[in-house]
Amino acid sequence: MRKLRKDDIAMAKTGVWLLLPVFFALISEIAAQGDTLALRNGDRIHGDIKSMDRGVLKIATDYSKEDFKVDWDEIAFLRTTTRFIIMSKDNHRFLGNLLTRDSTRVLVMDEGDTLATLSYQEVIFLNSLKPKFLDRLSASIGLSYNFTRANNLRQFNVRSTVGYRAKKWSITGSYNDLRSFQEGSPSIRRLNADVQVSYYLRKNWFGVAAVNWLSNTEQLIQLRTVSKVGLGKYLFRTNRANWGFAGGISFNNEVFAQDGTNPRNRSGEGFIGSELNLYGMDDLQLSSQLVAYPSLTEGGRWRIDHSFDIKYDLPLNLYLGLGFTVNFDNRPRENASRSDYVFQTSFGWKL
Known part of the structure; x- marks a missing residue:
């Protein structure tokens, strides 16, 4: 057997050093x-x-x-x-x-x-x-605008959501706004927004704390702020749908747009609600939420808030949306309507 010469050993060492970057690149690629x-x-x-x-x-x-x-x-x-x-x-x-x-x-x-x-x-x-911050974040925003020359009618609406999910808790929010202006008629505005924090417990139970805001001209509400805390449970959760209930207590603080002897009203309420989300229907997503608020301090008064949304996914993270929201109060402000509702169509983008 031929003995290795010094030149052979030197060449072998050189080859090893040349191959090391390739080796580490392969290891890095495999890890990545x-x-x-x-x-x-x-x-x-x-x-x-x-x-x-x-x-x-x-x-x-x-x-x-x-x-x-x-x-x-x-x-x-x-x-x-x-x-x-x-x-x-x-x-x-x-x-x-x-x-x-x-x-x-x-x-x-x-x-x-x-x-x-x-x-x-x-x-x-x-x-x-x-994960990166954006990997835990979800968001969507849908807009629409209408303009009619007759009576210079202008309508604008936005329907949006945002959410962040961690290991044991999540925070979600929404902002929905509709404004309408027409010559010779009072302006119409309707705003509905909320922020909710959920903390996940064992056996599909969760704690919830939320704040809701509502302003609409139909019910003469300049601003209604509802703060609530409670406990909920998912009846089922799959990678196609989830359905849960929650209940607890809330505090209702109302400021009315109409002048009068009582421009403000504060009351304690209970709440019980249900939320259903379906997202296993190809490009179609559906969500519905219904919450009832029986008053604890105003005998016989109760309110209902309901929202319903459908989204159809398009390429490039775009979507078409249809939203419906209704608010009902069996004892509204004097000269105000008992209910107000809105349909919103939108074209939007989601993260």
Whole structure:
């Protein structure tokens, strides 16, 4: 056997040093592309899974500037190196990785140990343990504007939402505004907004604290502010829909637009409400909320707030929206209507 010469050893060392950057680049590439999924049509995607919510999984890849969005039901195989917050439909939470066991079940793993075996339908939420702020944020804004030369009629409306979700809590908000101006007629304005914080407990229970604001000319309400706290429970939660109830107490502070002996009114109320969200219908999403407020300090008075929204998704994160909101008060301000409602159509964008 020929002995290695000094020149051979030097060349070998040089080759090793030249290959080291390539080796580390490959290791870096493997680490960056640690998650793999295969679809039922045979396509495979390698990248970094960011999240899965409402039946849609987001995965970032090096070959696309935009995140891919994949229907959760279309995934046939899944293997992750990313660690996630994983939530099941019975509100159990896990920290770990995912690995497909068969075509219907996935394993929740942590450092080689199996924490749980779940069906695909039982997994309703994933979020990376190191997400960017925008990965936890959701938002939408829809606008519309109408102008008619006759009587110089101008109408403008906005219907918008925003939300942020963490491991054990979430905050959501909405802002809906409609304004109408016409020569020879009083201006019409209707504003409805809210902010809600939810804290998730065991067995699909959650605590809730919220503030609602309402202003409308039909009921002579300059501003109604309702602060409430309570407890709720989801009757079911899947990656296609959720339905829950909540109840508690609230404080109602009203300022009326009409002058009089009592321009303000304060009262204590109870509240009980229900919210239904459907988002597993291809490009269609539906949400409905109904809340009743029986008064605790004004005998016989009760109010109802109801909202209903439909969104149809378009390419480029655009959508068409239809919204309906109604407010009812069986004991309104003198000379005011008992109810006010609005239909809003909009063209918008969502995050």
